[in-house]
Structures are given as structure tokens and as C-alpha cells.
Amino acid sequence: MDADRVGEAFAAVPRAWFLPRSQRGRAAYDGPIDIGHGQTSSQPRTVENMLRLLEVRPGDRVLDVGSGSGWTTALLAHLTGPEGEVLGLELEPELVEFGRGNLARGTWPRARIEAADPDVLGDPAGAPYDRILVSAGARELPATLVDQLGPSGRMVIPVNGEMLLVENDDGQPVVSRHGYYRFVPLR
Helix, strand or coil: CCHHHHHHHHHHCCHHHHCCHHHHHHCCCCCCEEEECCEEECCHHHHHHHHHHHCCCCCCEEEEECCCCCHHHHHHHHHHCCCCEEEEEECCHHHHHHHHHHHCCCCCCCEEEEECCCCCCCCHHHCCEEEEEECCEECCCCHHHHCCEEEEEEEEEEECCEEEEEEEECCEEEEEEEEECCCCECC
């Protein structure tokens, strides 16, 4: 992936837009920032690493699991461009509204944030997805999300503190490991 595309996305999507007003002065801090409801805006370096692994292409359909403040949803929307589509899913109702309001600050008409169904992981009805980003830590690799990957799809997900890249290779998941990170729990 062209490394400059991720850098351009970070420049075009200011983290401050996606933080509570009281935290906006800390937007440049390279660490997690509390956004309420037991959740954080992830460390920018971590988000950057995840996006580089994900290799989002213009026109991709992307699922953003655990969209929180909407920052990753907007970054993904910038990477997919106007021909792409991004669906952010969030369990916390207050964060769904917060994320939607934050997302409205930019021009990402094909990006949206919806309330996640607590009984369904991801969006099986909308699958397949070209890319899936999971911003919460799972205890084990969720087969239900792997099944939502399209042909040549890629998913980045932290599992037991380890960042995994899952690639769909002719219907078979190929998993590689990319360092250790801390995330809020997926469920």
C-alpha cells in the first residue's frame, strides 16, 4: 500500500474532531484518550499500524467494528474515497450518536455509523466486505467475522493482545501476527 495514503488520511481527518470537547487539546497525544463509556480513542500510532496492515483501496466496502467516536470510520472513508463504502458499528448508544455527530463534520457521504446488535458480531447480512477493522480485543479469532470477508479480503483484529492480519485466500483464512497492543474488550 502506498504509505502516503495513510498519512494523507491522518492529515485530512483531524483526531480533535472526534474527541470530547474537554479532550480536544490532547489530540496530538500519541496515546489512548478517554471518550467516555469505558472506551478510548486509540493511540494514533496503533491506528496507523492497523490501517497500513489493512491496505484499504479506493472503492472498498469496509466494516469498522467498534467505531467509538467515529475517527476510524472517517479515516477508512477517506481511504476508500467517494466510490467506497464504510459501515461503522458501535454497541454504546451514546457513542453511536457522538460518532454520527463527529462524522457529520466531514464530507464522507458513503460512511455511516449504526448501532451494533449485541447478539450479532459484525454485519453478516451486509457481507461480504473487502476490509474489516476491529478496534476491540477478542479472546479468540471470531469465525463469524472471518466469514464476512470477501474474496481477497483482509481483516485486522487484536486477539489476546496480539494484532492479527487475517487474509481470505480462496476461502481459507491466512493469519499473520504483528505485535502486541492493548484494547478494550470486544464483548
